[in-house]
Amino acid sequence: MTDRPTGRRRPVGRRPGEQRTREQILDAAREQFAAHGYTAATMRRVAAAADVDPALLHHYFGTKYDLFAAAMQLPGEVRQAIGLLAAGDRADLGARLVRLYLGLWQHPASNRQLRALVASVLSHDQAARTLREALSAEVLGPLVAGAGGDRAALRATLAASHLVGLALARHVLAIEPLASADLEDLVRWVGPVVQHYLTGPLDPPGAPLG
Amino acid sequence: MTDRPTGRRRPVGRRPGEQRTREQILDAAREQFAAHGYTAATMRRVAAAADVDPALLHHYFGTKYDLFAAAMQLPGEVRQAIGLLAAGDRADLGARLVRLYLGLWQHPASNRQLRALVASVLSHDQAARTLREALSAEVLGPLVAGAGGDRAALRATLAASHLVGLALARHVLAIEPLASADLEDLVRWVGPVVQHYLTGPLDPPGAPLG
Incomplete structure (x- = not known):
């Protein structure tokens, strides 16, 4: 993302100008995928939005699918934060x-990336596969490892399904009172449920939770 | 929906043939909205899929938005089932x-309607408004009334956000193990969490659930 700090390692052999152009293209791609979904977004439109020649875009990223995969890469800081999450205290x-x-x-930057992911995954099977792969490898994997309970994949997908729906309601559909709720209130309301899915008893002996 | 039983009351003054044509159009509309979302679906395509003249479609339903609203109407049985839900035992x-x-x-029939709703709501603001209105009026309203707890709207939207995400994961993205899970297993895993949102303590005194 263009507003990412300079700490990110540049691939060997790329000049700073080239790196800037690539970031510019990736940013335009995320905006187009977010606004139109994977299927309706076109390489031509991305090139126009990034103000580069379409040929350059193909040269850097290959197919539309390759561009999508590149645009969905999580920034290093986010990957690191997820790692810290799994390594931290399991109780919270x-x-x-x-x-x-x-x-x-x-x-703003990750919001665009997340909206692009959601819009695309619901419009195209290939993009849906990318989401599943990215989620498993980069998000659910470390999370499941961190949770360490039985039936790790089931727990992670139950928690993830809730989180995806929550973001849709709050940030895409803007449904109240979720849309205007304070972040820390949501942490207090939803955190225990996610905690339950990750580490609690999935098959309770009859009595409801709470 | 075309496979709905005959129990549904026909509006006064409509001949059986006209009613059949209307149902045929609504069914085609749901399929088009499900496959392409609200914005990309066209009246022309719906007319072609229903094998009727586009003029007839406009005559029966008015604008694309009117058609969408008509296609999203819940069948009488479903509305009734929601009513029974709210009237039943609050403990489960x-x-x-x-x-x-x-x-x-x-x-199959309600799956198409639900997919049409999800695909459309994520592609167009007008459709998103319809979802919110329909959800509040027909689903969340009775539910909140049935739950009867404090902060009813917050509880209902927290539960609904989880349920929407769950259906996306299971039925749209087909993420395992949720996609192949048995319905009654999901009822056992997710039911207590939804119950907690609807009737449990939202601000626990520190201790996590479960």
Whole structure:
């Protein structure tokens, strides 16, 4: 993302100007995927929005699908934050996860990336596969490892399904009172539920939670 | 929906043939909205899929937006089932709600309607407004009334956000193990959480759930 700090390692052999152009293209791509979804977004429109020649775009990124995959890469800081999440205290994993996740939705650059992901995944099967792969490898994997409970994949997908729906309601559909709710209130309401899915008893002996 | 039983009351003054044509158009509309979303679906395509003249479609339903609203109307049985949900035992409201909701996603006719709603709501602001209005009036309203707790709107939207995300993961993205999970297993896992949102303590005194 263009507003990412300079700490990110530049691939060997790329000049600073080239790196800037690539970031500019990726940023335009995220905006186009967010606004139109994967299928309706075109390489031509991305090139126009990034103010570069379409040929250069193909030269740097290959196909539209390659461009999408590149635009969905999580920034290094976010990957690091997810790592810290899994390494931290297991007792408040749910609250920390909700805080990090909703915080990303509130941040303009990651909001665009997340909206692009959601818009695309619902419009095209290939993009849907990318989401699943990225989610498993980069998000659910470390999370499941951090949770360490039985039936890790089931727990992670139950928690993730809730978080995806929460972001849709709050940030895409802007449904009240979720849209205007304070982040820390949401952490208090949703954190215990996510914690329950990750580490609690999934098959309770009859009595409801709470 | 075309496979709806004959129990539905026909509006006064409509001949059976006209009613059949209307249902045929609504069915084609749901399929087009599900496949392409609100913005990309066209009246022309719906008319072609329903094998009727586009003029007839406009005559029956007016604008594309009117057609969408008509196609999103819940069948009488479903409205009735939601009513029974709210009137039933409050202690297992969560489980009964999850069972009804996921059951609708598993039923071909309502699955098409729900997919049309999801695809459209994420592609167009007007459609998003329809979803919110329909949800509040027909689903969240009775639910909140049934739950009867404090902060009813907050509780209903927290539960609904989870249910929407769950259906996306299970029925749109087909993420495992949720996609292949048995309905009654999901009722056991998710029911208590929905129950908690609807009737449990939202601001626990520190201790996590479960």
